[in-house]
Amino acid sequence: MTRASALNLLSVSLVLVKERIRRASFLWTIVVFACCTYYYFPASDTTGSLTTVIKNSLLDGHYRGTYNSVWMGLLVVLFFNCLLLFGGIFLIRNSIGKDVTLQLEMYYTTSPLNVHQYAESKRLANFLYLALVAMAVEVMALIMQLSRGESYAIEPLSYIAPFVLLILPFIYVLSSVTVCIELLPPLRRNLGNLLLFILSYAYLSIVFAGANKTEINPYFDVTGLQFIVKNVFSQFRQYFALPRPNDPSISFFETIGDYNNTFQMYTMTWEFKFVISRIVIVLVAFIFMHLLVALTSYERIFGTSRTRVKPAKANRSSARKLAKSLVPVNPAYTAPAPEPFKAQFISIIPYELRIAFRGSEKLMLLVLPLLAAQYFPSIYSLHAIGFRLASLMPLFILSGSGFHKQEAYIYATVAYKNKYYFSKIIMYILLLALFFSGTLFNLFVHAQYAGILSLIVGITFAVASASLTVVVPPNLFNVLYMLMWYMGIIQKIEVLNVYSNSGNGWITGFYGAAALLMMVFSYKKI
Numbered sequence: 341m342t343r344a345s346a347l348n349l350l351s352v353s354l355v356l357v358k359e360r361i362r363r364a365s366f367l368w369t370i371v372v373f374a375c376c377t378y379y380y381f382p383a384s385d386t387t388g389s390l391t392t393v394i395k396n397s398l399l400d401g402h403y404r405g406t407y408n409s410v411w412m413g414l415l416v417v418l419f420f421n422c423l424l425l426f427g428g429i430f431l432i433r434n435s436i437g438k439d440v441t442l443q444l445e446m447y448y449t450t451s452p453l454n455v456h457q458y459a460e461s462k463r464l465a466n467f468l469y470l471a472l473v474a475m476a477v478e479v480m481a482l483i484m485q486l487s488r489g490e491s492y493a494i495e496p497l498s499y500i501a502p503f504v505l506l507i508l509p510f511i512y513v514l515s516s517v518t519v520c521i522e523l524l525p526p527l528r529r530n531l532g533n534l535l536l537f538i539l540s541y542a543y544l545s546i547v548f549a550g551a552n553k554t555e556i557n558p559y560f561d562v563t564g565l566q567f568i569v570k571n572v573f574s575q576f577r578q579y580f581a582l583p584r585p586n587d588p589s590i591s592f593f594e595t596i597g598d599y600n601n602t603f604q605m606y607t608m609t610w611e612f613k614f615v616i617s618r619i620v621i622v623l624v625a626f627i628f629m630h631l632l633v634a635l636t637s638y639e640r641i642f643g644t645s646r647t648r649v650k651p652a653k654a655n656r657s658s659a660r661k662l663a664k665s666l667v668p669v670n671p672a673y674t675a676p677a678p679e680p681f682k683a684q685f686i687s688i689i690p691y692e693l694r695i696a697f698r699g700s701e702k703l704m705l706l707v708l709p710l711l712a713a714q715y716f717p718s719i720y721s722l723h724a725i726g727f728r729l730a731s732l733m734p735l736f737i738l739s740g741s742g743f744h745k746q747e748a749y750i751y752a753t754v755a756y757k758n759k760y761y762f763s764k765i766i767m768y769i770l771l772l773a774l775f776f777s778g779t780l781f782n783l784f785v786h787a788q789y790a791g792i793l794s795l796i797v798g799i800t801f802a803v804a805s806a807s808l809t810v811v812v813p814p815n816l817f818n819v820l821y822m823l824m825w826y827m828g829i830i831q832k833i834e835v836l837n838v839y840s841n842s843g844n845g846w847i848t849g850f851y852g853a854a855a856l857l858m859m860v861f862s863y864k865k866i
Contacts, residue, residue, distance in 0.1 A: 349457050349464070356435070356465035361472065368812055369431060370476045372820075373423070377480045380419050381407060383488055390595060390833075392418060394576050394603075396588040403601045405572070407484070408491035409498035410605040414568050416481035417502045420474060421510055421563040422592060425540050426826060427819030428514045429521075430533075431473070432466040436522035436641065445642040455641070459519050459633045466515035474507045490602075501610065506564035509618045513562055516625040520632050525643060533736060537822060548592075558617035571608045579603040593831065707733055707775065714778025717785075727779055728829050731839055734772055734799070735821045738806035761863050765803060772799045790848075797852045798839035804858040811865050 360366060380391055392415055393402035405411030439448070448458055478499055486492060521532045547565050556566040569590055576588050580603065710730045773780070776795060783791045802821065809817055828837030840847045 345452065345457060348452050349461050352453065352461040353464040353468065356461065357468045357472075360465075360469050365812055369473060373420075373473060373477050374480045376423065377416065377419065377477055377484065381412070381415075381481070381484045381488065384490075390593045393591050393594050394572065394588050395591065396576075396580075396582065398582065399580065401601045402591075402594070403576070403603055405575075405605045406490050406602045407488045408605065409485065409493065409495035410608055412481045412485045413495075413498035413502050414571060414605075414608060416477060417506045418565060418568045418592065420477050420507065421565060422544070423823070424470070424511065424514060425544060425563060426537070426822050428470060428511065429518050429536055430818040430822075432469055432515065432518050433522070433533075434528075435462045435466065436519070437528045440528075440642050443642075445638055449638050455636065455638055456630055456633050458638075459523065459629060462522075463512075463515045463519045463629065466518055467512055470511040470514065471508065474503065474511065478503055498608070501608070502564075502568075505610070505615060505618050506567070509622050510563050512622050513625045516629045520629055523632055523636055523641060525641075533739065533818065537732075541826075558611075558614045559620065561617075562621055567614060572605070574609070575605045575607075576603055593827065593833075707737070711775055711778065714776065715781065716778075717782060727839075730776065730779070731798075731829055732825055733775060734802045735818060735825070737771065737775070738768065738802060738821075739818055761807075765807065765859065768803045768806070769799055772802065790845075794839055794848050797848050797855065801838050801851045801855040801858075804855040804862070807862040808858055810862050 382391060391404060393404055395402055405415070439445075453461065482494070482499065485494070517536075521527045521536065524532075526532075527535065543563075547561075547563070556570060558567070561567055572590065573588055576582070582588070710726075710733060713726050714730055716726065773796070776799065780792060780795060783789075783795070805821060806817055824836050824838060827833050828835075829839070834840050834847060837847070838851050840851075
């Protein structure tokens with residue numbers, strides 16, 4: 341690569357990053373991560389917050405580290421990489437898909453960038469964007485250390501080393517995976533989202549299963565989570581002088597009863613093999629993406645071909661029809677004003693259905709079996725495994741909703757926005773109700789009317805959350821729904837379960853009120 345090509349690549353990447361950080365969604369992303377960081381490091385007199393706790397059979401209660409630079413520097417990486425593992429890709433998705441939608445093939449094919457430089461510019465832009473978000477989280481962790489007041493000694497290396505050796509390689513891999521997924525047209529939408537989520541969940545499950553291992557595979561530990569746990573356990577054993585067979589256990593997100601149960605982390609151990617593995621992981625990600633790019637081209641990325649279309653042969657009849665259509669225009673003639681177009685409910689529904697399921701035919705292969713499985717008599721509880729799997733589908737159904745499309749026909753006409761908006765709301769609620777019809781039927785048969793109410797409120801909350809994409813980016817909806825699904829349904833944290841049927845009516849009432857507020861807010865902004 342010449343110096344001019346490198347400058348072109350860098351300039352394109354910087355333009356893409358600037359375009360992203362100038363949006364309001366970037367500020368919202370920073371605010372969400374900052375709030376999560378605030379609640380992840382609760383004060384000593386706070387109860388009910390989620391944090392990482394250490395447990396051991398020889399000690400009573402749960403323990404956490406004192407809020408010093410070593411503990412904060414490691415735990416903020418554990419927290420941030422866990423969130424990125426599920427939601428990081430959705431923050432940088434659709435970089436290539438947007439170019440395809442805007443039909444920018446001619447722009448890039450005539451530019452100095454070849455297809456390898458085009459893909460590299462996307463990866464570099466994704467990497468820089470996530471790096472900026474990670475820096476904001478690191479600054480928030482530093483502020484939290486000072487505000488909690490347990491240690492005012494700032495050790496810059498305790499923050500910089502985990503950021504460079506744990507966060508940056510991981511977000512580089514995420515950026516590479518995102519570009520690789522978008523280079524394959526079938527994976528650009530819901531099917532790719534589902535594949536990424538399954539891989540993330542499987543990877544995190546393996547990490548949890550091997551959390552107590554004394555030896556880790558640094559090349560598999562892309563996120564650095566196992567490395568962090570190993571350091572924490574080593575300091576925990578040393579602080580309490582625990583004998584070797586009594587290994588501690590860790591819970592990444594759990595409430596702690598007594599926040600005074602603390603231990604001191606003094607240092608972190610960086611092994612040479614682990615540092616080398618970070619370099620190897622980055623090189624593998626770099627090479628793999630360019631090997632995939634070598635198999636594609638601009639034509640395949642944008643779904644076009646160079647086949648020449650032969651012009652239709654003109655004949656006398658077509659020429660005669662064309663001559664008849666060329667009627668002289670009277671300058672004094674004034675065309676009548678078009679009648680106001682009123683968007684009717686029935687006429688909007690078919691159009692919105694086409695938007696929702698355009699390009700999602702393969703997703704139906706998964707939706708239809710889950711729809712049928714819910715009619716089995718065993719699925720009569722909102723805690724059944726069948727319902728847990730089915731409750732993930734609203735993410736993929738609503739991610740293709742038209743709330744964020746800003747269809748031209750709505751803005752080019754005088755269609756009433758109330759009919760337009762409420763037709764979409766009603767359509768998606770009925771669509772999800774149809775999808776969950778098996779569960780609703782079984783709940784009705786078993787007279788679980790509270791479960792029916794909870795499910796309807798959860799459906800309404802999911803649709804109302806999707807409607808917020810008229811203001812916030814759709815990727816933020818994907819991240820929040822996936823996070824709440826994992827924490828609420830898989831980890832069984834009832835307060836985060838939008839389909840909760842635990843008997844706490846205030847949870848159902850809270851999500852019902854939140855759904856109404858979100859719908860009112862998005863209606864005002866549409």
